[in-house]
């Protein structure tokens with residue numbers, strides 16, 4: 458019997474794509490699943506599909522940027538299933554690619570709110586319930602390969618995903634004494650509708666008439682970039698594999714979950730560039746006295 462069996466998982470953005478795939482994989486492990494999403498229609502399709510697989514499901518329409526929606530989700534989940542053991546902070550959006558000066562502030566705010574604040578609100582609301590029952594659990598944050606290094610023309614998206622990796626690294630030791638295992642999923646391209654994220658953009662973040670989610674007013678270069686992105690996503694990994702990979706990795710208690718081993722070399726180059734920069738700092742006469750100083754806050 459899997460250690461996941463009978464436990465309760467909450468998956469944000471669970472109506473489709475990677476979130477749905479994770480919810481399905483958890484249900485196949487015998488977990489009770491709560492899927493939440495801003496897209497009510499797609500959520501109902503997903504609920505039905507999970508039930509068809511024999512899952513015990515609760516579907517909750519919500520917006521991850523609204524903390525009161527998280528509280529409502531917690532109450533509904535506890536009313537139906539009694540406990541919460543796993544939170545998968547998956548809901549996320551991809552803003553249109555654009556240069557520094559062309560990315561508008563509403564798009565920045567949208568991506569920051571959904572991809573970053575959504576994760577913070579979800580974690581702050583549900584972790585206390587996960588601590589309370591003392592049975593331990595799992596916190597799985599969905600970042601991206603963009604969390605492992607800067608992606609040009611995607612500053613807002615990259616900022617949120619680097620932050621999600623960083624928060625996961627902070628929360629991993631913090632939650633260990635509570636037997637809550639933290640993992641951060643960092644996929645490269647997966648075949649989902651991420652490139653059409655603006656389909657569910659909340660009114661508050663729309664910026665007519667030059668909303669960058671529409672192709673009107675975009676330069677040929679930006680349009681070409683968007684077309685290229687669409688192609689690599691269409692050629693991306695099947696989301697079903699991502700869900701199964703998450704199960705495999707959490708059972709192995711992995712902090713970083715990778716789905717694209719072909720990106721290893723790129724991440725190694727970044728790690729080497731950082732290490733080389735330390736080596737130069739070590740050699741600087743300005744800093745020689747720092748080498749014997751105590752290291753604080755890093756294990």
Ligand SMILES: NC(=O)c1ccc[n+]([C@@H]2O[C@H](COP(=O)([O-])OP(=O)(O)OC[C@H]3O[C@@H](n4cnc5c(N)ncnc54)[C@H](O)[C@@H]3O)[C@@H](O)[C@H]2O)c1
Nearest residue numbers: 470474475494495496520521548549601646647649650651
């Ligand atoms: N597809 C990829 O190539 C890829 C790569 C790396 C990381 N990711 C990450 O994976 C996660 C899932 O994305 P996906 O690729 O499955 O995309 P998707 O667009 O197929 O699914 C995202 C889901 O999140 C929901 N959602 C969006 N805004 C929401 C909000 N405010 N509140 C609640 N739900 C909301 C959507 O309705 C949708 O069901 C995201 O965090 C994304 O950044 C995706």
